[in-house]
Amino acid sequence: xxxxxxxxxxxxxxxxxxxxxxxxxxxxxxxxxxxxxxxxxxxxxxxxxxxxxxxxxxxxxxxxxxxxxxxxxxxxxxxxxxxxxxxxxxxxxxxxxxxxxxxxxxxxxxxxxxxxxxxxxxxxxxxxxxxxxxxxxxxxxxxxxxxxxxxxxxxxxxxxxxxxxxxxxxxxxxxxxxxxxxxxxxxxxxxxxxxxxxxxxxxxxxxxxxxxxxxxxxxxxxxxxxxxxxxxxxxxxxxxxxxxxxxxxxxxxxxxxxxxxxxxxxxxxxxxxxxxxxxxxxxxxxxxxxxxxxxxxxxxxxxxxxxxxxxxxxxxxxxxxxxxxxxxxxxxxxxxxxxxxxxxxxxxxxxxxxxxxxxxxxxxxxxxxxxxxxxxxxxxxxxxxxxxxxxxxxxxxxxxxxxxxxxxxxxxxxxxxxxxxxxxxxxxxxxxxxxxxxxxxxxxxxxxxxxx
Numbered sequence: 001x002x003x004x005x006x007x008x009x010x011x012x013x014x015x016x017x018x019x020x021x022x023x024x025x026x027x028x029x030x031x032x033x034x035x036x037x038x039x040x041x042x043x044x045x046x047x048x049x050x051x052x053x054x055x056x057x058x059x060x061x062x063x064x065x066x067x068x069x070x071x072x073x074x075x076x077x078x079x080x081x082x083x084x085x086x087x088x089x090x091x092x093x094x095x096x097x098x099x100x101x102x103x104x105x106x107x108x109x110x111x112x113x114x115x116x117x118x119x120x121x122x123x124x125x126x127x128x129x130x131x132x133x134x135x136x137x138x139x140x141x142x143x144x145x146x147x148x149x150x151x152x153x154x155x156x157x158x159x160x161x162x163x164x165x166x167x168x169x170x171x172x173x174x175x176x177x178x179x180x181x182x183x184x185x186x187x188x189x190x191x192x193x194x195x196x197x198x199x200x201x202x203x204x205x206x207x208x209x210x211x212x213x214x215x216x217x218x219x220x221x222x223x224x225x226x227x228x229x230x231x232x233x234x235x236x237x238x239x240x241x242x243x244x245x246x247x248x249x250x251x252x253x254x255x256x257x258x259x260x261x262x263x264x265x266x267x268x269x270x271x272x273x274x275x276x277x278x279x280x281x282x283x284x285x286x287x288x289x290x291x292x293x294x295x296x297x298x299x300x301x302x303x304x305x306x307x308x309x310x311x312x313x314x315x316x317x318x319x320x321x322x323x324x325x326x327x328x329x330x331x332x333x334x335x336x337x338x339x340x341x342x343x344x345x346x347x348x349x350x351x352x353x354x355x356x357x358x359x360x361x362x363x364x365x366x367x368x369x370x371x372x373x374x375x376x377x378x379x380x381x382x383x384x385x386x387x388x389x390x391x392x393x394x395x396x397x398x399x400x401x402x403x404x405x406x407x408x409x410x411x412x413x414x415x416x417x418x419x420x421x422x423x424x425x426x427x428x429x430x431x432x433x434x435x436x437x438x439x440x441x442x443x444x445x446x447x448x449x450x451x452x
Contacts, residue, residue, distance in 0.1 A: 017277060017278070017323075017324035017325060018088070018089060018090065018277050018279055018324055018325065018326050019325070019326070020325045020327075021325065021327050022325055022327070022328065026328075027325075027327055027331050028331055030323055030325075030331070030332075031328045031329065031330070031331025031332035031333075031334070031335055032331075032332070032335060033328075033332075034090075034092060034329055035332045035335045035336060035339075038071075038092050038311055038332075039207060042067060042071050042094040042095060042336075043064055043067070043068075043349045044097070044357065044360055044361060045067065045094075045096070045097060045099070045100060045306055046060070046064045046067045046095065046306065046349075047060065047063075047064065047349060047350065047352065047357050048100055048104075048159060048160075048163070048357065048361055049063070049100055049103050049104060049107070049306070050063050050350070051163060052100075052104045052107075052108075052159060052162070052163075053103075053104060053107040053108060053112070057227050057347070057350045057351065058227070058231070058347075060346075060349075060350035061227075061231075061343065061346035061349070061350040062237040062241070062304075063237075063304065063346075064340075064345070064346035064349045064350060065235075065236070065237065065340045065341070065342075065343060065345070065346035066236065066237050066304055066305055066340065067094075067095050067305060067306060067340070068336050068337070068339045068340030068345070068346075069236065069336070069337055069340035069341065070296050070299065070300060070303065070305045070306075070308065070340075071092070071094045071095065071296075071308070071333075071336050071340075072334065072335070072336030072337035072338075072339075072340060073296065073299075073333070073337070074092075074093030074094075074293070074295075074296040074308055074333075075091075075092045075093045075329060075330070075332060075333030075336060076330055076333035076334070076337075077093075077292045077295070078091045078092070078093055078289065078292050078310060078329075079091070079326045079329040079330035079333060080326070080330050081288070084287075084288060084291060085288060085291045085292050085295060086288055086289075086291075086292055087281070087285050087286075087288050087289040087292075088288075088326060089270070089273050089274070089277065089279070089281075089285075089289075089326055090273065090277070090318055090324060090325065090326045090328070090329040091269065091270070091273055091289070091310050091311070091329065092310070092311045092329060092332060092333070093292060093293065093296060093308055093309070093310055093311065094308065094309070094311050095305070095306035095307065095309075096258075096262055096306070096307045096308060096309040097152070097156065097365065097368055098149075098152050098258050098261060098307065098309070098368075098422075099255075099258055099262075099306055099307025100156055100159065101152065101155055101156060101258075101420060101422050102115075102118070102254045102255050102257075102258055102307075102420060102422075102423075103115050103306065103307070104159070105254070105419060105420055106118060106248075106251045106254065106255075106416075109416065109419075110246070110248055110251055110416075111242070111243075111246065112242035112243075112304075113242050113243040113244060113245055113246040114247075114248045114251050115242075115251070116240075116242065116245055116300065116301045116302070116304060117245035117246045117247045117248070117251075117252075117301060118247070118248065118251045118252045118254070118255045118301075119255065119297055119298070119300045119301040119305070119306075119307065120245060120298050120300075120301025120302065121247065121252050121255075121301075122252065122255040122256055122258075122259050122297060122298075122307075123294045123295065123296070123297030123298025123299070123300065123301060124298050125256060125259065125294075126263070126290065126291075126293060126294025126297060126298070127291050127294035127295060127298065129263070129294075130263075130286075130287045130290035130291045130294060131283075131287045133263055133267065133286070133287065133290060136260070136263075139430060139433070140260070140261075140264045140430075141433065141437075142375050142376070142378055142379050143379045143386045143389050143390065143429075143433065144389070144426075144429045144430060144433050145261070145264050145265075145372075145375055146372045146373070146374075146375030146376035146378075146379060146390075147376065147389065147390050147393045147394060147425070147429045148261050148372070148393075148422070148426045148429060149261070149265070149368060149369075149371055149372030149375060150368075150369050150371075150372025150373055150376065150394065151372070151393065151394055151398070151421065151422055151425045151426070152261070152365075152368060152372070153365045153366065153367070153368035153369030153370070153371070153372060154365075154369055154394070154398060154401070155397070155398070155400075155401050155421050155422055156361070156365035156368065157361075157362055157365045157366065157369070158401055159361060159365070160357075160358045160359070160360075160361030160362035160365060161358065161362065162358070163355065163357050163361060164179055164180060164183040164354070164355045164358035164359065165179065165180070166179075178222060179222065179354075179355040180355070182213060182216065182217050182220070182222055182353065182355040182356060182359075183355040183356065183358055183359040183362075184359075185213060185216065186209050186210070186212075186213035186355070186356050186359035186360070187359045187362070189205075189208070189209035189212055189213060190205050190206055190209040190359075190363060193205035193208050193209060206360055206364070209359075210352065210356060210357075210360055213352075213353070213355075213356040213359065214351075214352045214353060214356050217352075217353035217355065217356055218353070222353040222355065223351055223352065223353030223354070223356075224351060225348075225351050227347055227350075227351065228344055228347045228348055228351060229344075231343060231347070232343055233342065233343055233344065234341050234342060234343060235343055236341065237303070237304050239302045239304075240302065240304075241304045242304060245301060248416075250414075250416040250417050251416065253417060253423070254416070254417060254420050254423050255307070257420075257422065257423045257426050257427070258307060258422065259294075259297070260426075261426065262293065262307065262309045263290055263293075265309060266286075266289055266290050266309055266310045267286050267289075267290070269289075269310045269311070270285060270286050270289045270310070271286070273318070276318050276324070277318065277324040278324075289310055292310070293308055293309050293310055296308035376390060385436035385437065386436075388432065388436070389429055389432045389433055389436065392432060393425045393426075393428045393429040394425065396421075396424055396425060396428055397422065397424055397425020397426075398421055398425075399421060399424075400418070400419050400420065400421040400424075401421055404419070407419055
């Protein structure tokens with residue numbers, strides 16, 4: 001007789017499946033699977049940020065560790081819920097790739113103390129705005145959201161290129177053939193693994209290529225494992241590790257732009273998982289989801305983390321396995337916590353050769369660009385207004401990527417904002433959407449209103 005707790009005879013997409021408790025061994029294995037699917041996305045962000053800012057291997061390892069810990073806590077909150085935080089659904093939380101641009105930009109110009117002051121403020125705003133987000137959602141139709149997400153991906157791709165070739169194009173070792181070859185081999189492995197494997201193994205193609213690429217790099221003298229055995233086994237980075245928090249208004253505004261984009265994405269992830277598990281969600285549940293993202297981002301300001309968001313890749317895993325229970329995801333959160341506390345895990349991640357990380361970054365950020373394109377594919381680009389929004393926002397938003405000193409004659413506070421193509425592109429998309437569509441929407445609302 002089949003155990004009722006894991007009974008597959010239940011109707012598909014039954015909302016009750018979310019609260020089922022599979023046997024412990026099954027939960028453990030399923031939780032490990034969720035962790036593996038999200039792991040590459042979690043660790044790439046701290047490595048790219050730390051490497052771009054020029055942190056030491058020790059600090060890089062610490063960033064990876066604290067990132068895993070905060071991702072674990074956020075995942076537990078989303079799966080289990082606490083008070084008004086957490087959607088109580090099988091969703092995981094991790095560092096957002098969208099947060100790399102402002103962290104690197106502000107970190108290089110203002111220092112990490114300003115980065116974490118901005119994260120604290122942005123996270124608190126996120127929590128406060130969460131219940132009212134439905135009123136802001138109209139500012140982010142598909143034409144704006146798709147443009148911004150595509151712009152983020154296109155802006156981030158050069159970060160991966162610099163990890164492969166180097167940051168100084170005038171340096172003698174810029175574009176070393178050995179580094180380019182290692183990055184190309186890593187990308188080729190991603191393609192091969194994705195082509196040969198199906199299911200979970202196919203989903204882990206990036207992680208598998210990272211592992212093999214790192215081993216090849218270490219074997220050929222690119223990167224080093226000498227620091228892995230040094231230092232304590234279990235430790236946590238102290239709060240305010242990079243100094244007392246600094247609050248810089250242009251930097252805060254830059255992070256708030258990213259926050260509003262991530263709120264749109266987070267709401268979409270919540271609605272998507274609701275469809276997969278057969279449990280429709282309303283504004284209350286979406287607010288609970290967004291509060292967790294905001295809380296973990298605010299906590300990052302104190303504990304040296306990142307911008308956090310609810311991940312979407314695990315939703316596909318739920319559909320693939322047919323297991324809709326939130327408890328395996330909670331187990332995955334515990335696994336993330338354990339991995340974060342064990343320091344050698346962070347030191348191994350920090351030791352991965354930069355060309356290998358660069359290859360993974362290019363592919364990951366390319367996927368982000370494609371995600372934006374998929375949203376834009378649903379937009380009627382035959383309308384000149386929509387086409388103008390996309391063309392101008394992408395064109396202006398990519399200026400800093402092609403000409404980093406384009407805005408250098410502006411006042412310092414203005415240059416700080418305009419140097420972020422994501423910020424300028426997002427604001428321009430919002431303004432153009434109002435210019436082209438506000439009157440039409442207002443007229444439509446008036447026409448649909450009941451007669452007095």
